[in-house]
Amino acid sequence: MTSLDWIVALTPVILVFLVGLYCRKYVRSVADFMSGGRVADRYLLSIAGGELQAGAVVFVAVFEVFSHSGYALGWWGWLSGPVGLIVSISGFVIYRYRETRALTLAQFFELRYSKGFRLFTGGLAFFAGILNFGIIPAVGARCLAYFWGMPEHVTLLGVTAPTYVFLMALFLSISLFVALSGGLVTIIIINCLEGIVAQLFYIVIILALLALFNWNEIVSVLSARPVGQSFLNPFDTHAVKDFNIGYVLMGLVVTIYGTMAWQNAAGYQSAALTPHEARMGNVLSRWREMGKGAVITLMAVCAMTFLNHPHFAAGAASVNEAVGQISDPKVQDQMRMPIAVGQLLPMGIxxxxxxxxxMGVFGGDATHLHSWGSIFVQDVLVPLRKKPFGPRQHLFVLRCSIIGVALFAFLFGALYRQVDYIVMWWSVTTAIYVGGVGAAIIGGLYWKKGTAAGAWAALFAGSTLSVGGIIARQMNPHFPLNGVQISFSVTFISILLYVVVSLLTNKGDFNMDRLLHRGAYAIAEDPKTTGDAPSQAKRHWLSRLIGIDENFSKGDKWTAGLLFAWSLCFTLLFIVGTTWNYLSPWPKTVWPSFWHVVGFGFPVFFAIVTGIWFTWGGVRGIGRFFTHLGGERVNHLDDGTVRDHRNLDERG
Incomplete structure (x- = not known):
């Protein structure tokens, strides 16, 4: 890192944090601290929420997957495209959840099931969440330590320890400051500003990489693979063990089942101005991910080329020397590509x-700290108290809990030795909670016959089997099921138990109108829609299929419809291409040209377009956010407390 690199790296970070500090004065209640006053618009949600997936650990995880699968895995991913989009466009789960006005998912569980279920799920979510988060600060710190070319161990104040431990302490301290200063108000604004800056920086990185590498060099490296492990031909991947078509299909089922179940960004899920804004935030995030994904993939292929092409042999030797100084073989595998990226980029870039x-580390870690710390207070401490916290006391306890999560993450990251891929660890720790509660969420929001007994049965089965899977993987690295396979099995069993036990124990239908604030239970001052006045005309069959309803303005329909059409084109390409290749396989020379356009050209184009589009939308979203916050009416009873299946601030 040269002086210019440090100036470029630190200037936007400092500017973003100065603006974030300004936001603290807008925190006047628990709802502000927890959910940003519930006044965020679609662009603010999509950009800020996307920064949770922009930290160094996410780059490392994607590098790890790409280094084992290449472009070939993307072919099978097109099978799931339209399904995921229908989930987003229809507002599956997120729309009805926002209608409940719950601050956390477990608060919804008390509204729908019981206080006991809220307590247990709150504690379980907290436990699974801090385990899942535990490796994130450590991997991010390691990545930056090797990216900066630091030694594996350093001595500071007479204490010798791995370099990443000191960096992890520094990064967690900064993230903790962000989370404590203004809760979600500060976090969402900082993440949005970081996202705007990052989008423009992505374009700079793309241009630099295109100048450093040509496609012929990249293809020569990607083509040099053993039979059955192709990085270009998806029909020559039978020897790839973990990242294959089974990984994609099982991951799709688990993702739909666990929609919104994972609470690492709990505040964002209740922060939308209206349920429709929450839905559109999810739709817009799909557009934005196209651009960001292009940068990560491009860096991965360029790093692999740098490491394996004869033209870059001297640089590769330097990388291998640095990797050889790492004592842990698993860490060596994880850090090889980040070290390569650090060496191949020119000064300034x-x-x-x-x-x-x-920016990704600070924004992502602050979001995790805020979410898991808040969940412990809201879903464990609050339900246990007969007398609610006072506003100032409540905010103080929330901040103390967030500090506790940071301390745990530091100790866990310093002591735990990782034995699995990052994405596999995330899959199995997520399943501890999601494996059981996915059925309780979907059944609770959409099925009036779902019961607390059914929810308990699904939860116990999902949690027990997932924990057993973690233990088995730790005790035996050659355990036949990987993290995704364990999650898929747990999902199927939990759904079955929820349905069967609910039917056996149902004694009467639940009042869904009261839960969702519809009909006689509607809240007059709660905004319902935004944008152009919706049309009440009968919906087209295609609109019904993909989830477009009367709340969609004309612009919303274009945004969602074009996204669905784009994804559908790739699914049709997948169907035609798969059929064609099974009948008459394409020549090997076709695949490099195919991925040059589809996996390289299109994503780069979207990175540039979305960078400009979301910069405008993000600035507008920030302005609207402060306007709504300045005019909101503070209600200190809106603190997550539930009495007799109703939120405390709604009881007349």
């Missing part, structure tokens, strides 16, 4: 990527 890493 390295600082640009460093800024993206740092």
């Amino acid at each position: 390295k600082g640009v990527l460093c800024a993206i890493f740092l």
Whole structure:
């Protein structure tokens, strides 16, 4: 890192944090601290929420997957495209959840099931969440330590320890400051500003990489693979063990089943101005991910080319020397590509990527700290108290809990030795909670016959089997099921138990109108829609299929419809291409040209377009956010307390 790199890396970070500090004065209630006053618009939600997936650990995880599967895995991913979009466009789960006005998912569980279920799920979510989060600060700190070329161990104040431990302490301290200063108000604004800056920086990185590498060099490296492990031909991947078509299909089922179940960004899920804004935030995030995904994939293929092409042999030797100084073989595998990226980027551009890493670390870690710390207070402490916290006392306890999560993450990251891929660890720790509650969420929001007994049965089965899977993987690295396979099995069993036990124990239908504030239970001052006045005309069959309803303005329909059409084109390409290849396989020379256009050209185009589009939308969203916050009416009873299946602030 040169002086120019450090200036480029630190300047946007400092500017973003100065603006974030300004936001603290807008926190006047628990609802502000927890959910940003529930006044965020679609662009603010999509950009800020996307920064949770922009930290160094996410780059490392994607590098890890790409280094084992290449472009070939993307072919099978097109099978799931339209399904995921229908989930987003229809507002599956997120729309009805926002209608409940719950601050946390477990608060919804008390509204729908019982206080006991809220307590247990709150504690379980907290336990699974801090385990899942535990490796994130450590991996992010390791990535930046090796990216900066630091030694594996350093001595500071007479204490010798791995370098990443000191960096992890520094990064967690900064993230903790962000989370404590203004809760979600500060976090969502900082993440949005970071996202705007990162989008523009992505374009700079793309241009630099295109100048450094040509497609012929990349293809020569990607083509040099053993039979059955192709990075280009998806029909020559039978020897790839973990990241294959089974990984994609099982991951799709688990993702739909666990929609909104994972609470690492709990505040965002209740922060939308209206249920429709929450839905459109999810739709817009799909557009934005197209651009961001292009940068990560491009860096991965360029790093692999740098490591394996004869033209870059001297640089590769330097990388291998640095990797050889790492004692842990698993860490060696994880850090090889980040070290390569750090060495291949020219002066100035390295600082640009460093800024993206740092902003992602601070924004992502602050979001995790806020979410898991808040869940412990809201879903464990609050339900146990007969007398609700006072507003100032409540905010103080929330901040103390967030500090506790940071301390745990530091100790866990310093002591735990990782034995699995990052994405596999995330899959299995997520399943501890999601494996059981997915059925309780979907059944609770959409099925009036679902019962607390059914929810308990699904929860116990899902949690027990998932924990057993973690233990089995730790005790036996050669355990036949990987993290995704364990999650898929748990999902199927939990759904079956929820349905069967609910039917056996149902004694009467639940009042869904009261839960969702519809009909006689509607709240007059709660905004319902935004944008153009919706049309009440009868919906087209295609609109019904993909979930477009009367709340969609003309612009919303274009945004969602074009996204669905784009995804559908790739699914049709998948169907035609798969059929064609099974009948008459394409020549090997076709695949490099195919991925040059589809996996390289299209994503780069979207990175540039979305960078400009979301910069405008993000600035507008921030302005609207402060306007709504300045005019909101503070209600200190809106603190997550539930009495007799109703939120405390709604009881007349």
